[in-house]
Structure formats: structure tokens, C-alpha cells
Amino acid sequence: MSKAFVRESDQPNDDDEDMTLPPLPPGSKNYMTPGGYARLASEYRWLLDRERPEITAIVSWAAGNGDRSENGDYIYGKKRLREIDRRLRFLSRRLDSAEVVDPAAPRDNSHHIFFGATVCFANQTGEEKTVSIVGMDEIDPFKGYISWISPVARAFLSAQEGDTVTLRTPGGVEELDILSVSYRAIPMEPFVPPSSPRGKRENRQG
Structure with a gap:
């Protein structure tokens, strides 16, 4: 059966993604460098403040355009909203549990190997x-x-x-x-937002 015609209640549980995540050792902290934390935080804010509102607007617009079962924008938008919400929950858990450690900070035991x-x-x-x-x-x-x-x-x-x-x-x-x-400081690539979903829709309409 095409997933486009499956009821939302029949979709896989949003938390299924957690089963593929690398587990932390019991009782351990989620160590992270400042650059890594900043990258996850930037993605979280972009999803929450930019992409989710844009996709929500697309879904609202598409909902008024006839039969939803054959409405590509509506079907894609609802699917993407589920993906965004799942990613936001994941990022929130990662950020909440993060223990940020700066490798470049002065330390007494710099000859021994630890995180960073x-x-x-x-x-x-x-x-x-x-x-x-x-x-x-x-x-x-x-x-x-x-x-x-x-x-x-x-x-x-x-x-x-x-x-x-x-x-x-x-x-x-x-x-x-x-x-x-x-x-020393460990460089991390910053989060780079993908193309705007609103821009993609406008290009299709043009």
C-alpha cells in the first residue's frame, strides 16, 4: 500500500528513531565540544523557528486545495512535520543531557588522554x-x-x-x-540550513 494513503495513526511511532541511536554507557554524561553543541543548538532553533512554521503554513495552504488524499503538498507537509517533530525531540534530549567540555581549556592532566x-x-x-x-x-x-x-x-x-x-x-x-x-580547539562544521521549503513550493508554482 502506498504510504500516501496510510492513516497517520498507522505510521511508525515517532520514537522509533531512538532505537538506532548510539547508547550512552549507563550513568555516563553526554560529553560534547562547544562547536558540536553550537551546531546542534543551531539546528534546533532553525527547525523550531524557521522550517516548522514554514511547513505548517504550507500544510494549511494545501489543506484548502481539494482532495487531501491526492494533494502532494499536503501529504509531503504532514510527513515532514512528523520528521521535524521527531528530530526536535531528539535534539532536545541531546542538548539537555550535554556536558560541554572545551578541549582548549587549561588542564592539569594534559599528558593523559581524556575526552577532547x-x-x-x-x-x-x-x-x-x-x-x-x-x-x-x-x-x-x-x-x-x-x-x-x-x-x-x-x-x-x-x-x-x-x-x-x-x-x-x-x-x-x-x-x-x-x-x-x-x-586544542577541535573545529566543527556549523549547521547549514537546507533550501527553504517555501522557496521550493514557489519555484514549482512558477
């Missing part, structure tokens, strides 16, 4: 890599940003320059040599 550390290490083949330990919502493999609950970050926890740590993976055990540990 940038670590250069070598694997058993001598290949050198650099990773920065960030929050779960800040992961970027292309930049070497890894979650603080990832296996690599957990293996590094509390270690320091010159240590060798053991990384256990499904593929076996690997020894990693820590070459350097530093704490």
Missing part, C-alpha cells in the same frame, strides 16, 4: 594516524573525529605519550603506540 584529546599513534605496521576524541554527535571519520565511547578511544583512556595500549576488535588484538597527546 588529539592523539597521534602508530599501529603495528608503523602507520601513523591522528584522531580527536569527541562526542557521539560529532563523529567525522574523514577528519579523524572518533566518539569517546568508541573502542579506540576506550583503549586510549587515561594513557599518555609513550604508552602502548591494547585494542581488542572482532578481527583480533592490536598494539597501538601513543606518539603524542595534545589538547
Whole structure:
């Protein structure tokens, strides 16, 4: 059956998205860098103050244009509102539970590896890599940003320059040599709003 003709009450529960989220360790905090927090907060404000009102206006406009079951703007708008509300709830929970830690802030234990550390290490083949330990919502493999609950970050926890740590993976055990540990600002890409839904509708009408 086409989803366009399914009653709203038959749609999947909005909270189903939570089942795919990476879980926090029991009792732990949701650590996040200032840049990561700012990005989530910007997305939250944009969804709440800009996109949701625009989509609501589109739905109201489309509702007066005949049979709703064949009204593409109405069907899309209602679906998008559900997605926005689900995302807003997710962002609200993430922001409410956030423990913001600035990697660049002065610290007494700067030689040991904790959240926010940038670590250069070598694997058993001598290949050198650099990773920065960030929050779960800040992961970027292309930049070497890894979650603080990832296996690599957990293996590094509390270690320091010159240590060798053991990384256990499904593929076996690997020894990693820590070459350097530093704490500095970790750049985060800002939230970039997509094109305005109102603009898209006006383009279609034109």
C-alpha cells in the first residue's frame, strides 16, 4: 500500500528513531565540544523557528486545495512535520543531557588522554594516524573525529605519550603506540540550513 494513503495513526511511532541511536554507557554524561553543541543548538532553533512554521503554513495552504488524499503538498507537509517533530525531540534530549567540555581549556592532566584529546599513534605496521576524541554527535571519520565511547578511544583512556595500549576488535588484538597527546580547539562544521521549503513550493508554482 502506498504510504500516501496510510492513516497517520498507522505510521511508525515517532520514537522509533531512538532505537538506532548510539547508547550512552549507563550513568555516563553526554560529553560534547562547544562547536558540536553550537551546531546542534543551531539546528534546533532553525527547525523550531524557521522550517516548522514554514511547513505548517504550507500544510494549511494545501489543506484548502481539494482532495487531501491526492494533494502532494499536503501529504509531503504532514510527513515532514512528523520528521521535524521527531528530530526536535531528539535534539532536545541531546542538548539537555550535554556536558560541554572545551578541549582548549587549561588542564592539569594534559599528558593523559581524556575526552577532547588529539592523539597521534602508530599501529603495528608503523602507520601513523591522528584522531580527536569527541562526542557521539560529532563523529567525522574523514577528519579523524572518533566518539569517546568508541573502542579506540576506550583503549586510549587515561594513557599518555609513550604508552602502548591494547585494542581488542572482532578481527583480533592490536598494539597501538601513543606518539603524542595534545589538547586544542577541535573545529566543527556549523549547521547549514537546507533550501527553504517555501522557496521550493514557489519555484514549482512558477
